Amino acid sequence: MPEPWSPPASPALPVQRAPGGRGVGGLTAVAAWEIDLRTGEVSWSDGAYRLVGSEPGALRPSLEAWLALVHPADRPRCRASWLLARESCRGYQEQYRLVGHDGVERAVHAWTEVQADEQGRAVRMFGAAVDVAGAGRPPARDPLTGLVGRAALEARAAAAVPGAAPARASALLLVDLDRFGSVNAALGRRAGDAVLVAVAARLRTALPAGGTLARLEGGQFGVLLTDLPDAAAAGSAAEAVLSAVREPLHLDGVPGPIAVTAVVGLALADGTPAPGGALDGEDLVRHAELALQRGRCSGPDRWVAFGPQLREQAEARVRSEAVLRSALAAERLQVLYQPVVDLRTGDVIGVEALGRVVDPELGPLSPAVFMDVAEETGLVVELDEWVLRTATARAARWDLPTRAPVTVAVNMSPRTLARPDLADLVRDALERAGAAGSRLLVEITEHSLLGPGGTVSATLRSLDRLSVSVGVDDFGTGWSALSYLSGLDLGFLKVDRAFVARLGSDAAAAAVVRAIVDLGHAHGLTVIAEGVETQAQAELLADLGCDHGQGWWFGRPATEAALPAAVLTWQQRATEVGFGRQRAQQPGQPAGQPAGQPVGQPVGQPVGQVAGQPAGQQPGREGARRLTLLA
The missing domain is CATH 3.30.70.270 (Reverse transcriptase/Diguanylate cyclase domain)
Structure with missing residues (x-):
């Protein structure tokens, strides 16, 4: 007994002629087709269009169009079977997979017959195909748009x-x-x-x-x-x-x-x-x-x-993530500390803690290698916590050759700042270290301020109650809402190194830095410049009223063990070049006032008063305008 999908015993399927002489299969429940080998003309039934997931007439019927829809793994066999049938004038049956224009893969059973002329040469081939799984059913579509998935x-x-x-x-x-x-x-x-x-x-x-x-x-x-x-x-x-x-x-x-x-x-x-x-x-x-x-x-x-570079970058990111996860699990991490200097006195008044991932073969890795991956994967939260706990524990027992105890600043990503338990985490780290909250600074990015205002405000208030000062890193390069400077509990802001690098060669950069300094002081904030690499930059920043500086000229990031020597090296250089001491006594500053005021209060002046301006004058308004125009 023939199988349900077997062709009729007749050597030809019933074929009707459409106007113009083109043949179309008379079967509508199956895909019927016909090829005139003398002219190359091809006809499909409406069922053929349905089997390939297309509307009738949407495709130009051809053998190549049909073969292009056959699954790649089955295509060579289908092509070979068709050629063999044409040369031998013998029909055949086969099964293969067909991927329609609707994206649906169907298991197809097809049969082909060949008609020869008096000389035994193939002049016509015809056949049919059915979806053996009973498809023809429409593919799953999105109920909202009616599109396939x-x-x-x-x-x-x-x-x-x-x-x-x-x-x-x-x-x-x-x-x-x-x-x-x-x-x-x-x-x-x-x-x-x-x-x-x-x-x-x-x-x-x-x-x-x-x-x-x-x-x-x-x-x-x-x-x-x-x-x-x-x-x-x-x-x-x-x-x-x-x-x-x-x-x-x-x-x-x-x-x-x-x-x-x-x-x-x-x-x-x-x-x-x-x-x-x-x-x-x-x-x-x-x-x-x-x-x-x-x-x-x-x-x-x-x-x-x-482009190929995107694949290479993706592969590099996968490797970086693997290194980061391994380093976190094995605590193959390191904290380096870079001095922060009071630009008026030249004293080291703090350090910034910089987390590094240590590769077993390459050693400490640059943040450029792992920070983007850490942010994307959320591993930055675990990294931030490790740096926080490590830096606060080390700072509590430091005995550095400085005039006063130094502060330690840690960076916190937007993901970390969004933690609802952040204040509890900081409190626990300080208590375990036996350190006062005033010794800790937290640096956040301007992007962090884009989070829900109520959440950010509540977090900053919680940290302020712990006497922890929070400031904005890389100020002036990202999205800035100046209202946040007065609306949030902030203690300092850091001028981005991009502006500092142009000091001395770009008048606009000096104008922007002065505007940022005026703006910060107007809101009672300490202003810190990053990326200071030359004495000329440091002196110009001091003349512009900037409070603190950080960069390679003051000292490169150092391990905990090497930090005391790094501080001494800077002090010797400051003495040799005469940096800072001449600014220790400003007009109106009482003799003997300790250098290095707490963060949030610019040295030698009341909070909110800019050097050289009378008390009560509204400071920083022109500086804020310059920042808007030039940043």
Whole structure:
């Protein structure tokens, strides 16, 4: 008894003739096809279009178009079977996997018959195929947008890449809406859903025919384009996506337009050999994800194409993460300490604790090697805690050759600052070390201030109750909301090294530094300059009113054991060049006042009063204006 999918015993399937003489299969439940070998004309039934996940007429019927949809692992066998049947004029049956334009993989049972002329030469081939799993069922679609999902997109990519025609290209675009979570949070999920539906409609219109559009997750879409002439066409498609998305959206019930932008990661398969062998669909997806990741880091409303350097960087990040995790587990970590100097007296009044990861072979690693990975993975929280506990414990028992006990500053990432138990963590570290809170400084970035205002304020108040001073690192280079300087419990700010490096050669840099100094003093903050590498820079900073300095001219980061010698070396240099002592007595400063006032109170003047200005005058207003204009 024949199997359910066996062809009829007749040597030919029933074929009807459409207007114009083209043959189409009379069976609609299966995919029927016919090839006239004398003319090359190919006909498909509507069932063939359905089997390949396409609308009737959307594809130009051809043998190559069909073979391109056969799973790459089965394609060589299918091609060989077809050629053998043509040469031998004998029909055959086989099973293979077919990946449709909808991305669905189907197990197909197909049979082929051959019609010969009087000389025994093949003149016509015809056949049919059925989905043995009873498919023809529609692929799973996103209920919101009606688009296929990730599985369908990836399956389609797996079929498209190896089957790309010579001199043609396939491209995968991953589209991620910028700040889509904020739309949901601000306007509600219903508005967020409306944005997704509108963006999906725009993408359908913007993309060339024959592409596969999918909804992945959240505000992310995927686009697969095949049969592109070159890489420029893929770039044009990415530009079309960005242009379509950025048009303002007008939604019912939402006052005013909604501005939406996207980042696009693009990967291309154009026949260029990939390292380790031929490029496949999985490679294409991974490359697009790497490009999207780089795009997110580069900023909104842009597209980034994958290149070999992205793969190399990704591999390096994996290695860095492995080294970091291993170092944390084995405590292969080290803290180096860099002196902070009072620019008026030349005295060392504090140190900054700098965490380092120690590689068994390479030794201490630069933060440039591991900090980005630490932030991405969240390991920076564990690293910050280790540095905090280590630095406070060491500082409590230091006996350094300084005029007064020094402070120790530690850096805390935005992730660490967001810890709800941060104040408890700091309190525990201080109690275990037997150290006063006034000996500890915490440096945060301007980006940390972008967190929920109430959370940041509460954390800073908790640290202030412990007498721990908190300041803003790298001030002037990132996002700045000047209102935070007065609205939060801050004690100091640090001028970024980019401005310090230009002192003496760039008048604008000096103006910016003076503006930052005036702004800091106006808010009662101590101002510290980073990256001081020359005596000229240090003296100019002191003349500009900057309170403290830190950099290689004062001393490079040193281990705990080498720190006393580093302090002595600086003191000897300061004496030799006469740095600081002449500024120890300022006009109006009582003789014998200790050098090195607490952080938060500039030396030799009341809080909020700038040197050279009468008491009661509103200081820093012009400086703040210069900062706005020049930063």
